[in-house]
Amino acid sequence: MFISTEVFSAFDILSETNICLFWTGTFIILVGYCIWKRVPIRISPLINVLKNIPFSYKILLGFVGVIYILPLFYLAITASPNNIDSINYHLTRVISWLQFHNLYHYPTLHIQQLYHNILGEYWQLHLLSVSPSDSFINLIQFTAVISSTIIVGLIVRFLGYDTLTQILSSVLLISLPIGIFESTSTQIDYLACFYFLAFVYFGLLYSQKLQTSDAIFMALALVFGCFTKYTIFFFALPFCIWFGIKILLNQPVLKSGLILVMIVVFYGIVFTPFFSRNYQLFEHPIHPPSTHILNAENLATEKHGVKFTLGNTLKNLSLHLGFPNENYNKQVANLVQDIHSSLGIDVNDMQLSADKYQVRFVVTEDTVSNLYLFLLIIVSLISFFRVKPQINETLLLICMISGFILFCSFLKFQLWSTRTHIPSFALGCVIIAVTLSKISSKFLYKLTWIGLITSLPFILLNPNKPLVSIRGIVKYALAYPPNFLCIDKNQVATYERDLSGLYDFKNPLPCYKLQKQLGYWDRMKLVSKLDDMGYYNEDKLSIYNISKEQQYFRVTGNQTYKDFMDIYPHINKQDKSIAYMSRLGYFHYWAAYKTLTQKPIDFYYIGYEKAFQVLKNEQRPFVYSCILTNDMNWVKKNVPADSIESIIERPTICLIKLKKPSTNRYIKMY
Structure with a gap:
């Protein structure tokens, strides 16, 4: 998938048609190979395991399958993609790639579309191209959730625990509230978590068995995890040190060096095209520096030290203490603020925080807290050294905590960070299972049921895609x-x-x-x-009585949907492109238009900075006869009145119809 995307882009032939042809050919080759080699499909070992587990565990798995997995799968394949980040940059840049037929940077007013990590979008690009509906791209995160729960169980098995403990660790992860919401969204945090867990699992296998295949999978998972989301660097670094030392102790230095070289080569292959595209525009391989005219954000902490790390760690942990009681939330926030004051730190220091600090209970795909599992992790940490842990368990715990501390030390506090904490919670489920199973397997079993029951409302009450109207x-x-x-x-x-x-x-x-x-x-x-x-x-409302086009606007507000539906009849259906002037993404407009007309229309940004003129995609001509914008002041200052045929103005969006087609980009010359 990665190689085909980059190759198609290099020749400017990145399109839905070519992606479909690629996967059709790949599928035929793989089926032919399986028939030629007579590859067996073995499900009997799994059936035997399920037959031999206690009846109570069969009830548990049945409950998870019917009450959790099936409803989430249904949402994943039916709900329109409508996460706010996906609208603004995840899916908007996928559509832009298809319009330009390559991955190269393009003019935009939402700069994060260009430099945020992109492997998740590669998956979205391919699944969008081969699927009958854009809803199917939700399956990327859904599959990542299922795969992550399996890997958590495999890590528990590697540590020497039985099938029942393995099952409970996996079920605990399924009950993670932010994971439930992410499983049907087009965010990429759980996909990054999957790669991280795969890296940990294959790293454990290789450090013990020293099989080359495990080393390859370990390296690929690490590189792809970082290519999906930079936060994986911080969570993975302690494990890299642990695995590196263990590998050096167990095999010759030369062979260990070859493993390191392999990882570096994989990093080079995967990141070089992306970094080169960034450098061409930003003169920096990762993001626009603070001095660059296109700089949009700075998420790296600007102060470092023990007290700053402690302060940011407390703020991140408190995100999971939110509860539907404002007095309680206020008390928790005041406690954290008092600790900051005693440390001599401003809790809202902009060099340490990107958002103003508060403790809140907000049920969204980006901000929901994970209170129950957080409390279970705390209980497990208190009990951990009392149950005589194995050396691998201790090192796993140390690496898990170290990764979280690194995350809090080098990234500013943000209110939506509960979803970037998923890797820590995934490994936390391992710690919970291996610790509490030593105390009492029955106790762990009951705690798992409590987790499932308390998390059940999150399946029903996703505000972006409500399964029931309660x-x-x-x-x-x-x-x-x-x-x-x-x-x-x-x-x-x-x-x-x-x-x-x-x-x-x-x-x-x-x-x-x-x-x-x-x-x-x-x-x-x-x-x-x-x-x-x-x-x-x-x-x-529920997903059953919200139209597909209205679902795209669920997160932007009903007024936005009403305004677009008022404007939609005035768009010339013969136009092949439309000019877009907004600092937000356009996926919801693009998708709603395609749903209503059964044909796409290309969106192109106008009113952007002169810096974009170095890009070949900026030089591609496009013609438009109307402008979609949420900034009438910009229109009054830039679009000549005598070129405007009519203006259809609504509270959230306006359509400017021109007297004749235009190619003017309205480039800012300063």
Whole structure:
């Protein structure tokens, strides 16, 4: 998949047709090989294992299969991709690659589309090209979840534990709340976790058996994991040191050196094309430096030391302590702030944090906490050295903790980091299983069931793709009003009139913050009032009564969907391309248009920086007769009034129809 993508790109022939032809030929060759070699399909060992496990464990696996796996699989293949990061850069750049027929950088106003790691998008590119529906690209993360749970069990087996402990460790990982949400999304965090776990597993195998095939898989998993997400560098580094020392002790230095050379060669093959594309535009192999005009963010910490690491570690850990009780969340946040004060650190120091610190309970695909498994990991750490761990278990724990500390030391705190912690939780399930099974297998079995029950709501209540329409009911039962009231512009006056004493309408962030903490009954009244005003109407919908095109806008708001549907009839269906002027991605507009018309239209950014003129994709001509934008001020300043035929303006998006086709890019010359 990686090689074919890069080769097609090098010859400017990256297209859905060529990708389909490639996989058709690959499939025919593989089937022919299997028939020629008479490759057997062996499922009898698995059947024998399942036959021999206790009935209670069969019930557990049956529950997981029916209540967890099947519903998530259904969501993965039916729900429209609508994660906010996917709209802004994951899937938008996949569509851009197909439009330009290569992987080279292109003009954009959302710079993260260019330099964020891209192996996940390679998978999305291929699955989007060969699938009958774009929903199928959700299967990448779903498959990564299933594969990761299997590898966690294999690591437990490697450490010497029985099948039952192996099963429980895998089931614990399936119950991870952020993992449940990620399993049906087009994020790439779980895919990165899969590669990381594969690296750990094959590293353990190679350091013990010294088989070359294990070394190759270890190296490939490490390189592809880092190519999927840079955070894997931090989680994997302690394991690299452990495996490196162990390998040096168990085999000749020359052979160990060859393994190192192999890893370096793999890194060179995989990263060189990507780094060269970055360097051409940014004069830096990884990202635009702070001095570059295209610099968009700086996620690396700018202060280093023990107290800074401790502070950021506490903030990251506290992300998993969020609970649907604001008084509790406030107390946890105050405790962390007090510890920072005692260390002489500003909890919101911009050199250590990318977001303002808070503890919250927000159920989304990016921010949900993992409280139960976090508490189980803490209990396991307390009990770990009391149960006489093996040396491999101890080293695994040390490497797991070290990787997390490295992550907190070199990356700024962000509110959405619960999903980047998945590798630590995956290995945490190993630690939980091997530690608590020594205390009592029955106790571990019961704890696993508790994890499944407490995580069950996350299958049903994904706000991007609700399986059932009970999200509003749950909010009412918990008396949990929104801390930030997010409403359409045309609703502000009504809400301000009725809720001005509760929400701060003078300072939108862009949503309106709850001004004070309320008691349970006051919260109940507020939730009831919001329900009467229709605030929870969207939460009462399910995936069954939301159209496919509307699902794309689920995360951007219903107003965005309404505005696009108002504008859509005015788009000339004969146009092959449309100019796009926004600092956001366009996938939801592109996908909704394709769904409605059954044919695609190319989107191209305009109004970008002069720096992009060094790119060959910038020099490719395109003609458009209308502009889609969310910035009317930009239109008034840049588009000549006498060139405009009409303007269809809505609160979130506007369509500018031109009198005649144009090729003007409106490049910023400063």
